[in-house]
Amino acid sequence: MTAKASSDHTQLSPRSGRRLPVRLILPLLLTALLAVQIVSATGLGYIKIDPADIVSVLLMQLGAAVPADLTPSFPFVIMEVRLPRILCAALVGGSLAVAGCVFQSLLQNPLADPYTLGISSGAAFGASLAILLLMFGLTLPGSLIIPLFAFIGAVLTLFVVFSLSSPSTRLSSNSLILSGIIVSAILSAGISLIKFLADEQVNAIIFWLMGSFIGTGWADVSMLLVLVLPSCLLIGGHARELDIMSFGDRTADSLGIDSPAVRKRLLVVASLATAACVSVSGIIGFIGLIVPHFVRMALGPDNRLLIPCSFLCGAILLLLADTVTRVMLPTELPIGVLTALIGGPFFCYIFRRTQLARWR
Amino acid sequence: MEHDRGYRLCDAGFSYGRAHAGLQALSLHLAPGCFYGLLGPNGSGKTTLLDLLAGHLTPSCGSVLLNGRQIDHYPPADRARLLTSVPQSFSLNFDYRVFDVVLMGRHPHIPRFARPSRDDHTAVEQALDAMEIGRFRDRSVRQLSGGEKQRVMIARALAQDTDYLLLDEVTANLDINHALAIMKLLARLVRQGRTVIAAMHDLNIALAFCDQVVVLKDGDLRCYGPTEDIVTPALVADLYEIEAESYRTATRTNQISFIYR
Numbered sequence: 344m345t346a347k348a349s350s351d352h353t354q355l356s357p358r359s360g361r362r363l364p365v366r367l368i369l370p371l372l373l374t375a376l377l378a379v380q381i382v383s384a385t386g387l388g389y390i391k392i393d394p395a396d397i398v399s400v401l402l403m404q405l406g407a408a409v410p411a412d413l414t415p416s417f418p419f420v421i422m423e424v425r426l427p428r429i430l431c432a433a434l435v436g437g438s439l440a441v442a443g444c445v446f447q448s449l450l451q452n453p454l455a456d457p458y459t460l461g462i463s464s465g466a467a468f469g470a471s472l473a474i475l476l477l478m479f480g481l482t483l484p485g486s487l488i489i490p491l492f493a494f495i496g497a498v499l500t501l502f503v504v505f506s507l508s509s510p511s512t513r514l515s516s517n518s519l520i521l522s523g524i525i526v527s528a529i530l531s532a533g534i535s536l537i538k539f540l541a542d543e544q545v546n547a548i549i550f551w552l553m554g555s556f557i558g559t560g561w562a563d564v565s566m567l568l569v570l571v572l573p574s575c576l577l578i579g580g581h582a583r584e585l586d587i588m589s590f591g592d593r594t595a596d597s598l599g600i601d602s603p604a605v606r607k608r609l610l611v612v613a614s615l616a617t618a619a620c621v622s623v624s625g626i627i628g629f630i631g632l633i634v635p636h637f638v639r640m641a642l643g644p645d646n647r648l649l650i651p652c653s654f655l656c657g658a659i660l661l662l663l664a665d666t667v668t669r670v671m672l673p674t675e676l677p678i679g680v681l682t683a684l685i686g687g688p689f690f691c692y693i694f695r696r697t698q699l700a701r702w703r
Numbered sequence: 704m705e706h707d708r709g710y711r712l713c714d715a716g717f718s719y720g721r722a723h724a725g726l727q728a729l730s731l732h733l734a735p736g737c738f739y740g741l742l743g744p745n746g747s748g749k750t751t752l753l754d755l756l757a758g759h760l761t762p763s764c765g766s767v768l769l770n771g772r773q774i775d776h777y778p779p780a781d782r783a784r785l786l787t788s789v790p791q792s793f794s795l796n797f798d799y800r801v802f803d804v805v806l807m808g809r810h811p812h813i814p815r816f817a818r819p820s821r822d823d824h825t826a827v828e829q830a831l832d833a834m835e836i837g838r839f840r841d842r843s844v845r846q847l848s849g850g851e852k853q854r855v856m857i858a859r860a861l862a863q864d865t866d867y868l869l870l871d872e873v874t875a876n877l878d879i880n881h882a883l884a885i886m887k888l889l890a891r892l893v894r895q896g897r898t899v900i901a902a903m904h905d906l907n908i909a910l911a912f913c914d915q916v917v918v919l920k921d922g923d924l925r926c927y928g929p930t931e932d933i934v935t936p937a938l939v940a941d942l943y944e945i946e947a948e949s950y951r952t953a954t955r956t957n958q959i960s961f962i963y964r
Contacts, residue, residue: 448797451794451796452796453796453797580815580816583807583810583813583815586799586803586807587807587810589794589796589797589799590793590794590795590804590807591790591792591793591794592759593754593757593759593788593790593793594790594793594856594859596757596758596759596779596788597757597759597783597786597787597788597789597790597860597863597869598783598787598807598808598810598811598863599779599780599781599782599783599784599810599811600779600783600810601779639797643798643799643800644797644798644799645799645803
């Protein structure tokens, strides 16, 4: 018995030793893929640009000399038009996926997504309200006021959902999900009312609701960087707590984790990141649901691997979708529609296949 | 301060709200190095008492002291190096590997950004061996049977390597072979100086393994003391309104047998 146990031990410990590098190699590979994708996406569009020219324009920003043969319009196209949009798409995709990861782990529900707590409805209500106010003669630049209202709407919704469910002491996942649904339902009715009032301008609202990266600039990129990157780092630092908390409060408690405090902290942080994303791009569905779901299916539920890989896969996927709608399609489709149209059936296919495999 | 070691409950009680009193105020001293059985019918407050002892619930009145310090005054990580608990039920929503679940027991011993050390791995291997689940180590916990899952959760607590272990009906899902193996292991841990407090329903297992029992009924402390003095046909009649008789086995253990008629 003891001999068997120890031979098991020696045989298996190298395997657990070999598993560790995956934790480093895979994120590095994905990062490289994302970098290549960013450069090649920058080259694609109405004007094709060589990767070599892109690199020299990027080096110019760092103070390198301007190459003699560079087309004069390239720096503007790259730096002012394409790159901010590409970075926005990558950042939004990444943080929606990480937020989805957090919501799925914390609410112990593989079907949770960043919008489970009604953040999308809050943001949509705020944005619709801003569009309505602009119609009725509010004289502020719409590119500023719409994201601002969306962000405020999302944060207020979060606050209401939390205060609705917090008297049930430990912020249980059921009470949070239920509060999210209730608040969403009320806000949806509000949005319908605004659409009704907006009458002929209803298209502007509908277009915003479907999500798009058209016209995003460096202001959006820096806003995302400030709000989203620290959130993702903080979430990544709590990976082990997230693993343990998925076993329930008593288990987490007995391992020295103050689960209500950690849950609240991470939900607030993930929601703020989501609110920032929504205010920049409108509502983009499915990324926050399917990316963590698939990464978990492929790599297992270990959050230390899941969180960085979800960020990178989300970034890659949304940038891909945005490049497709920007470059390949004859007219720009709203990206939220594209992600749902492609992501939805794909999700159905994979889901059905795993269900069948489970019962075979 | 030797007399302060162990648990001391001073008029500690808990109420889940006006309608439902969880546990009446009770005073109790649980000495270290002892195997305690927690007995009582369903809904008698065993889990509530364990939650108070584990610091999962804060008493609505009175206080719960561990080694002379109020349980809710411990920083969570310090508490987790001193005591652990295995709940009766737990949620399994994701496919964690058995090995990784047991390794989670080392969480309080591993600094935030560090990797598990050699000691951590040794503790996990010992826990896997003790629960005889080494051969499942790479399986997903969700693919295991109920009893196997329960053994994984106990292994998780063993890997945590604490002086105090609180267990809530952990052998309820297990076959008699594994139930006895776990009780023997717990008894061995107690002989090494640890303290085990286990809620259970099986009076005969309590008689065979527990040094002391604490008996609850309707959220009230009924009695406590050495197991053989307490667990008698009279107690069975009082708790469950069932007739029973007591006999002594060849291995000099008292056992209870119920009279069916």
